[in-house]
Amino acid sequence: MVVLSVPAEVTVILLDIEGTTTPIAFVKDTLFPYIKENVKEYLQTHWEEEECQQDVSLLRKQAEEDAHLDGAVPIPAASGNGVDDLQETIQAVVDNVCWQMSVDRKTTALKQLQGHMWRGAFTAGRMKAEYVLMLAQTFHQPQTQICFSKNRGVRQRGLVYSEFFLLLSVQLVDGHFDTKIGHKVESESYRKIASSIGCSTNNILFLTDVTPEASAAEEADVHVAVVVRPGNAGLTDDEKTYYSLITSFSELYLPSST
Structure with a gap:
């Protein structure tokens, strides 16, 4: 040796x-797929929490900065006009997160949300x-x-x-x-x-x-x-x-x- x-x-x-x-495979095969498969449920469950709203606010700011990029997904502010409007906003966040991951973005906004989701998964024992x-x-x-x-x-x-x-x-x-x-x-x-x-x-x-x-x-x-x-x-x-x-x-x- x-x-x-x-x-x-x-x-x-x-x-x-x-x-x-x-192993890099753990990231590609476990961590990243978990985000894509669970981000919508996570947002729906935690939407009213301050931490989640901070994550969404940061993602929305990042989306504004990315507006000039091909395929960038905007995140409109929720207008408060009922459940349908909220679901449209959540879907926009989901689409933005999936777009960022598809082009391998390394933004602080994306990493912050991912970190909070993974933390919850580890805490709940859904992931090791x-x-x-x-x-x-x-x-x-x-x-x-x-x-x-x-x-x-x-x-x-x-x-x-x-x-x-x-x-x-x-x-x-x-x-x-x-x-x-x-x-x-x-x-x-x-x-x-x-x-x-x-x-x-x-x-x-x-x-x-x-x-x-x-x-x-x-x-x-x-x-x-x-x-x-x-x-x-x-x-x-x-x-x-x-x-x-x-x-x-x-x-x-x-x-x-x-």
């Missing part, structure tokens, strides 16, 4: 999710997260923080209801970051993450399966390792040579704090 020694100055492990901690390997065993060191780089809602609940471990219950997860702090292919996002944690970018090790994200992190002076999982996008020969590669978190060696 190849062992990658983590630099002594690293005090924060920043983890991507899809393709890094969990397929997180791989024992992160707790690998990263359980007092001096090392663990942070995740996407979608607070689903990731938190997914970890709580994982079949493998209860990271949050033993307080091993110290933070979650989503697109509100910036996109993962922008180096400034990693500087903001470091600032919010209260450390230097050089104190962070970022694990990801996406090389443009790795490149952006490196530009911000973040340590990087690329995680190779079945189903992930292939790497070029140059990328295989340039980046430190791991296939399991157990291949990381974290120096002891003592």
Whole structure:
């Protein structure tokens, strides 16, 4: 087994999710289909709740910004003229969400609604997260923080209801970051993450399966390792040579704090 020694100055492990901690197939075959199959029921059930209305408001604002895009679906404001009008509005939200997903949009509005829906599904036991390997065993060191780089809602609940471990219950997860702090292919996002944690970018090790994200992190002076999982996008020969590669978190060696 190849062992990658983590630099002594690293005090924060920043983890991507899809393709890094969990199989990409779980996202494509379970998480995304759940949204498409259940978004209408979810909206009808939670429509009067403040959180749902905030989600819809954000989606409507995004739809206005997307009006110039081919196939974009507008979301009209409900006029309050009865059940039929409400159902038309809900259907517009459903159509907008499905359109965004069909063209692989990464908008904060879409991710926020998805996160709330997945959180509810995990809480109700309708879904279990397929997180791989024992992160707790690998990263359980007092001096090392663990942070995740996407979608607070689903990731938190997914970890709580994982079949493998209860990271949050033993307080091993110290933070979650989503697109509100910036996109993962922008180096400034990693500087903001470091600032919010209260450390230097050089104190962070970022694990990801996406090389443009790795490149952006490196530009911000973040340590990087690329995680190779079945189903992930292939790497070029140059990328295989340039980046430190791991296939399991157990291949990381974290120096002891003592």
